[in-house]
Amino acid sequence: YELRQHGIGVIPTPADEHACPPWKQRSFNLFRYLDKFGYQSYPASDAALQSVETEPHAVWCALCGYVPLPKDSLEGRLQRQVILDDLGLGIPDPMMFFEEVTRHWLRQGVLPLKNIYASAELDALAAAYTAWQTGLHPDQTCRLGDPREGEIVLPVPSIKGWYETRPSSGD
Numbered sequence: 001y002e003l004r005q006h007g008i009g010v011i012p013t014p015a016d017e018h019a020c021p022p023w024k025q026r027s028f029n030l031f032r033y034l035d036k037f038g039y040q041s042y043p044a045s046d047a048a049l050q051s052v053e054t055e056p057h058a059v060w061c062a063l064c065g066y067v068p069l070p071k072d073s074l075e076g077r078l079q080r081q082v083i084l085d086d087l088g089l090g091i092p093d094p095m096m097f098f099e100e101v102t103r104h105w106l107r108q109g110v111l112p113l114k115n116i117y118a119s120a121e122l123d124a125l126a127a128a129y130t131a132w133q134t135g136l137h138p139d140q141t142c143r144l145g146d147p148r149e150g151e152i153v154l155p156v157p158s159i160k161g162w163y164e165t166r167p168s169s170g171d
Contacts, residue, residue, distance in 0.1 A: 002144040003152065007163040008061045042134060042153065052153045054130045056123035062156040063087075063126075067165045071119040074111075080122040087129065091117070130155045 003010050014020055017028055031051060040047040060068045063083050069076035081094035092115035100112035117125070133155040134141050142158050145151040 003055065003058050006159055006161065007067070008058045009067075010055055010057055041150070043138070050135075052131045052134050053150050054127050054153050056126050058152060058154055059126040059130055061163045062154040062159060064166075065160065065163075067163050069166075071122070074116070077116055077119055077122060080119075080126070081117055084122070084125055084129070089125065089129065091125070 001012070004012075011021070011024075013024065017025060020028070031053075034049075034051045037049065038047075039049040039051045042050040042052045044050050057071070060071075060080060060083070064079075069079050071077070071080070078094045078097065081091065084091055085093055094116060097112055097116055105111065130141070130153055134153050140155065140157050142154050142156060143151040144154070144159065
């Protein structure tokens with residue numbers, strides 16, 4: 001609810017877990033599985049093992065400062081990978097893609113995508129970065145939501161009032 005109040009479009013979570021999409025049901029199962037191993041929901045001051053809930057689209061909005069390009073588009077994937085590279089994650093520089101594109105390969109429909117991550121991989125890296133930031137620099141994170149229902153953690157110190165889609169460059 002709070003994310004949507006900031007212009008970050010996320011799928012609402014129904015009160016009945018069985019009404020959730022399969023991917024969200026799997027995440028509930030993952031948290032139950034982690035509970036069995038002694039993980040506690042963040043923040044748990046004395047717990048060595050803590051789990052963090054985040055939302056990849058919200059992470060990308062927070063890191064961009066606006067709603068990013070569509071995640072499954074090549075531009076959106078490049079944008080997300082540039083952000084992770086700028087954060088120092090030690091991933092392949094996505095700008096190398098442009099050095100490898102040639103007229104010949106473009107005519108052939110062959111693009112050098114070997115070092116460009118898939119959107120699911122980028123979302124996983126965004127979640128991992130959020131967990132890392134939460135563990136090492138909790139003052140550089142913010143939490144949204146009701147602690148009794150679960151909080152979403154974002155890897156930024158504060159969230160903007162409203163996130164808009166970036167206007168086109170006018171070309």
